[in-house]
Amino acid sequence: MNDIxxxxxxxxxxxxxxxAIKNVSVEIEGNTVTAxxxxxxxxxxxxxxCLNRMNDTIDIARVTGSILLDGEDIYDAxxxxxxxxxxxxxxxxxxxxxxxxxxxxxxxxxxxxxxxxNKAELDEIVEKSLRRGAIWEEVKDRxxxxxxxxxxxxxxxxxxxxxxxxxxxxxxxxxxxxxxxxIATAQVEELIDELRQQYSVVIVTHSMQQAARVSQKTAFFHxxxxxEYGETGHIFTNPEDSRTESYITGRIG
Amino acid sequence: xxxxxxxxxFDRDLEALQATLMKMGGMVETAILESARSLEDRxxxxxxxxxxxxxxxxxxxxxxxxxxxxxxxxxxxxAGDLRTVLTVIKISANLERCGDYAKNLAKRTLILAETxxxxxxxxxxRRMSREVQLMLNDALDAYIQRDEKLAQQVILRxxxxxxxxxxxxxxxxxHMMEDPRNITACMHLHFIGKNIERMGDHVTxxxxxxxxxxxxxxxxxxxxxxxRTAYVxxxx
Numbered sequence: 001m002n003d004i005x006x007x008x009x010x011x012x013x014x015x016x017x018x019x020a021i022k023n024v025s026v027e028i029e030g031n032t033v034t035a036x037x038x039x040x041x042x043x044x045x046x047x048x049x050c051l052n053r054m055n056d057t058i059d060i061a062r063v064t065g066s067i068l069l070d071g072e073d074i075y076d077a078x079x080x081x082x083x084x085x086x087x088x089x090x091x092x093x094x095x096x097x098x099x100x101x102x103x104x105x106x107x108x109x110x111x112x113x114x115x116x117x118n119k120a121e122l123d124e125i126v127e128k129s130l131r132r133g134a135i136w137e138e139v140k141d142r143x144x145x146x147x148x149x150x151x152x153x154x155x156x157x158x159x160x161x162x163x164x165x166x167x168x169x170x171x172x173x174x175x176x177x178x179x180x181x182x183i184a185t186a187q188v189e190e191l192i193d194e195l196r197q198q199y200s201v202v203i204v205t206h207s208m209q210q211a212a213r214v215s216q217k218t219a220f221f222h223x224x225x226x227x228e229y230g231e232t233g234h235i236f237t238n239p240e241d242s243r244t245e246s247y248i249t250g251r252i253g
Numbered sequence: 254x255x256x257x258x259x260x261x262x263f264d265r266d267l268e269a270l271q272a273t274l275m276k277m278g279g280m281v282e283t284a285i286l287e288s289a290r291s292l293e294d295r296x297x298x299x300x301x302x303x304x305x306x307x308x309x310x311x312x313x314x315x316x317x318x319x320x321x322x323x324x325x326x327x328x329x330x331x332a333g334d335l336r337t338v339l340t341v342i343k344i345s346a347n348l349e350r351c352g353d354y355a356k357n358l359a360k361r362t363l364i365l366a367e368t369x370x371x372x373x374x375x376x377x378x379r380r381m382s383r384e385v386q387l388m389l390n391d392a393l394d395a396y397i398q399r400d401e402k403l404a405q406q407v408i409l410r411x412x413x414x415x416x417x418x419x420x421x422x423x424x425x426x427x428h429m430m431e432d433p434r435n436i437t438a439c440m441h442l443h444f445i446g447k448n449i450e451r452m453g454d455h456v457t458x459x460x461x462x463x464x465x466x467x468x469x470x471x472x473x474x475x476x477x478x479x480x481r482t483a484y485v486x487x488x489x
Contacts, residue, residue, distance in 0.1 A: 209329055236331045238469030245332045250263065251256040 002029040005170060005200040006051060011065035013046050013055065020046045022224040023065070028170070028217075033192055033201045035215035035232065037208060039247065042221040044204050048172050051202065052088035053081045069170070086113050089168035093175040095155030097147030097162070102139050105147040105158055106130060109166040125165055133161025134191045153184025160191060164199075171195060173203040177210065189214050208248055212236050220244045263328050267337055270320050271397070274341050274348075277313040278393040280306065281348045282386050284355035285452065289382035292362045292445070293375040300366070303359035310352035317345040336469065340462040344396070347455040347462075351389070354448040358382075361441045368438050371428050374421065378445055381417045385452045388414070392459040396466070404463035407456065408472065414453035421446040422482045 006028035013021035021043045028034050028051075036044035046055070053074060055061040067074050074084055086109065098105050106126045109115075116122035126143070130136040135157040139150070147158050156176060163171060173192070177185040192201055192214050205211050211218055212232060219229040220243070228235065228244045239245045258264045284303050291300035321342050324330060330338050365375075388407050395403035425439040425446070464472045 208331070212331070237335060239332055246256060248331045249334045250258050250260060 002031050004028070005030040005032075005070065007066075007068045007071075008047075008050070009066050011047070011050060011063065011067060013043070013050060013064075014062045015046075015058070016060040020224055021050070024221075024226045025065075026219060026226060026229055028200055028202060030200050031196055031198075032217055033196050033203060033215040034217045034219065035211035036202065036204045036219050036221060037206075037211050037247070038221035038227075040206075043224045044219075044221040045174055047221065047226075048174055048202060048204050051170065051172055052085045052090055054085075054090065056081055083113075086166040087168055088170040088172060089163035089166065090172045090174070091156070091160050091163050091176050093178050095152060095159050095179065097150070097155050097158050099146065099148055101144045102130075102147045102150070102158065103143040105162050106165045109162065113166055115166065129161040129165040130158075132164055132191075132194070133157045134187055134194075135161060151184075153180045153187065156180055156184065156188060157191065160188070160195075164195065168199060170200045170202065173201065175204055175206065178206065185210070208236075220247060222247070263334075266320075266324050266328065267330075267334065270317065270324060270338070270341050273313060273317050273320060274345055275393060275397065277310060277317065277345060277348050278389065280310050280313070281351045281355065282389055284310065284352055284359075285382050285386045285389070288355040288358040288362065289379040289449075291359060292365060293370075293379045295362075295366045295370075297363060297366050300359040300362040304356050307352050307356040311349060314345045314349040317341060333466075336466045340396075340466045343462050344459050347459050351452045351455050354452050357448055358445050361445055365438060365441055371425075371435050371438050371442065374424060374428070374439075374442050377417070377421050377424065378442065378449065381414060381421065381446065381449050382452075384410070384414055384417065385449055385456060388453065388456045389459070392456050392463065395460060395463045399463075399467050401464055401467040404460040404467075405472065407460035408464075411453045411457040414450060418446050418450040419482055 004027045008027075009025040011021055011024045012019070024043075024047060036048060038044045049055050050063055050067060051074075055063055063075065069084075069088065073079070074088075098108060100108070103126055106129050107116075107122050110122060110125045116125055127136065127140075130139060135154055138154060139158075147155065150158060156179070160171075160173075160176070176192075177188050180188065189210065192203065195201055203211070203214065215232045217230065218232045218235040220227045220235065220239075220241075222243050228239060228241045230240075235244065236248060239248065245251075284306060287299055288303045290296065291303060321338050324338050328334070388410050391403055392407045394400070395407065422443065425443050428435045429439045461472055464470075
């Protein structure tokens with residue numbers, strides 16, 4: 001059992017009149033990959049976005065309940081969402097590199113957060129991040145070229161490298177492999193497993209097999225409820241709730 | 254979990270797999286009954302038929318394993334579906350062993366047919382095999398119905414088979430002590446009895462697989478052991 005990294009309790013999310021998340025409580029462990037699964041519209045992405053306050057950017061979204069990161073309420077008035085997002089990084093469904101050079105894509109975060117004192121330190125951060133993103137060997141000779149010129153799989157690994165450049169403690173991934181081919185998917189999954197040594201990773205995925213492959217804990221969401229949360233091996237062999245079973249076995253549930 | 258899969262071909266695959274298993278089960282039941290009947294009636298023709306039919310049972314086991322491997326590779330079954338595939342593989346192995354024992358009984362019938370029955374022991378053998386066949390029938394019903402309760406009852410009934418075996422053991426021992434000319438026949442009959450007792454264990458294992466299929470965990474091993482032959486001393 002690892003330490004609890006994020007502790008959410010009694011979280012509700014409303015988009016205007018829509019009740020998107022209903023009284024969800026969950027404890028995300030450190031050094032663990034946690035998968036959120038569930039049919040489209042079940043609230044898994046919404047809940048993921050609560051964990052680094054991405055829902056703040058949506059005017060009609062309202063979040064209640066408490067979400068603690070290392071025991072501190074991330075929705076407290078004195079928390080700066082920008083600082084929070086440096087600690088809780090995010091990778092999106094479609095690779096979205098900045099229209100800048102590969103180097104600047106990685107250097108951007110460390111620069112605005114003042115993580116490097118000089119060019120040498122920044123170079124070091126860029127190399128380290130690209131290495132950890134498992135893309136260094138492919139781009140080291142063309143760091144000045146635009147990130148948008150890379151292949152889809154490379155772009156996604158660039159985005160992961162960018163997300164870890166600020167040394168986050170938690171990495172949120174929303175369908176990170178849905179636009180990737182099987183080889184690039186395998187590389188990203190391998191990377192996720194390596195990242196677990198240092199971070200907590202929370203991944204939203206529609207691929208049940210991906211959830212089974214990469215995660216240690218799985219949470220199943222359905223119609224805004226957290227139906228079941230437990231050890232991945234258990235969820236995929238003997239789920240407690242019939243709704244979980246219907247979903248993972250591909251039945252109409 | 255009775256709902257249909259969204260991919261109906263997945264349902265067809267799982268149904269076909271279980272249908273093959275049931276076909277195999279039916280053939281094994283027949284083999285158990287007919288081998289015992291061939292012994293009691295000294296029916297060499299029937300014994301020969303049972304012996305030959307075992308090839309078809311073996312072929313079905315292979316077919317079950319191939320189909321199961323295919324479902325695993327192509328459908329990546331999880332939860333109840335996964336347990337269905339896993340239990341089908343295990344149960345087919347249990348059935349195949351039962352088929353082998355029935356074949357062995359038929360082979361011994363070919364030898365025993367040359368000698369007169371040792372005082373009704375063939376009838377004891379038939380009663381014992383009848384009990385095992387009924388247990389197997391219920392175990393397979395429990396599988397198809399996903400009936401955990403029935404499976405648990407089958408597990409408990411193995412005790413009766415064990416008791417029948419112990420009784421037969423004592424009976425055979427008495428006959429051998431009475432007249433050494435009975436020894437050859439009694440040795441064969443003893444192996445037959447032991448094999449039927451082993452069939453009961455395989456049927457119990459099938460019933461345990463049903464419990465696993467339905468509940469996700471194996472039953473607790475609390476059933477009493479009634480095979481007392483290890484404690485039977487000479488001069489009983």
